Amino acid sequence: MPTVTAVRSFAKINLGLRIGPPRADGFHHLHTLYQTIGLFDELTVEAERARMTEIHLQCSDPRVPVDGRNTVYRIVEAALQAMDVTAHVKIFLRKHLPMQGGLGAGSANAAAALLGLERQLGIALPGAQRFALAERIGSDVPLFLVGGTVYGHNRGELVMPYPDIPETPCVVVAPGVGSSTPLAFRAWDERVSSLTPQAAQGRLDELSRVYASAFAPTGPASEIGASGASGALDAGDSVPHESGSLAGNPLPALVRTGMENDFQEVVFSQHPFLRDILHALQGDEVLPREERAFTASLSGSGSSLFGLYGSTAAAEAAQARAQALGVRSFVTTTLSRKAYWGGLFV
Structure with a gap:
């Protein structure tokens, strides 16, 4: 296993967002088109199996909480339970993206931490379980397990990979x-x-x-999420389109x-x-x-x-x-x- 895993957590923008009626659970239905962009935060993840779980999170920005209020801490804790593993985990988060900026920074951090943890421990959670974990942490987290151009609905957590727009x-x-x-x-x-x-x-x-x-006419691929077709897309797969035309x-x-x-x-x-x-x-x-x-x-x-x-x-x-x-x-x-x-x- 790598001694340290370094991960970029890329930001997103919304190419349109429409809000529907409020739901009984306090959330809102919404439809949006997410688009990942080249701005990012950086995480380094270290993890080794141990008799007891300890999670140590540090951040370059003192305004960012480093306990159970942080999406990174919460997803690591939940992922270890899902893996049935106890481990000592150290994560350093170097912030570049603004807080409360609408760029999905906290959600991207969580997704990156999950992927880094999997690589450190040599355990890849099944797709459906990975997306279920992401949905629990935040509505925007699942999109960062897809990347590119992504359609989101329900609370935004049910996602479909769309054909990528050309680099813009x-x-x-x-x-x-x-x-x-x-x-x-x-x-x-x-x-x-x-x-x-x-x-x-x-x-x-x-x-x-x-x-x-x-x-x-290309249309979207299948939906991905805990209640969707979790096997529809592997990391890095593309939905083809006529690039440049x-x-x-x-x-x-x-x-x-x-x-x-x-x-x-x-x-x-x-x-x-x-x-x-x-x-x-x-x-x-x-x-x-x-x-x-x-x-x-x-x-x-x-x-x-x-x-x-x-x-x-x-x-x-x-x-x-x-x-x-x-x-x-x-x-x-x-x-x-x-x-x-x-x-x-x-």
Whole structure:
């Protein structure tokens, strides 16, 4: 077994997110299209079998809890129980991604820790069990066991691998303010209190049709999750498409039909300056079309925003516009499923 396993935990953005009616368990139905990107945190994992389990988690950011409140700690604890193994586990988490940023950082950390632990102990959990563990820890965790372009529904934890969009330059802005997902959901519920459950469900169905149309004729692969077809996708498998061709790039169709994030107006009303950042990412209409964003939006429940561009030069120009507003911004790219799994272990 390797002495230390180093793992990157890549971030995600949401290429559209629509919220449905609240459920009896306190969660909401939602539909979204996740996309992994090249920004990441780093974890090192050490584990050896022992008579008693001890988990030691350290983090470069003192604001991050290192006990049972942390997704990494919780998934390691649950995974050892599922493996019926006791072990001494040491994990160091080097943070680069913002907290409460809408980039799935905590969920990505959990998935990376699980995969690192499996490699350290030489135990690979069966697919269904792995996804069941991920679902218990958080709604976004399962997507990071797939990577690439991923459709999510129910709470977001039931995931389907979609054909990967071509590698696309991306700018991510971290405004430096936290956005609470539970508070964002409550604000959304207040905003749409007059919407009937049937109308709310209709909005979800509409977005599903948009995604299905944009990705036709290749279509998605099978659903993955504890209640789905857990064997549908192995790590790093790709859903084929005509790489580089317009037919193989669903982005134009997604942009035409709409990639709205329901959280956007809710979060913007709480943090109005985010509108200025969005405008900077989009680019002024006086700019040539090729220098403006294909699309720009809030990611998840925020507060991070992103833009997608036709060239690295256009992305770098957008980064400069965002930095002129005094916010941190990063140029990266979208990651295909193959690139995601190829870059996971260092």
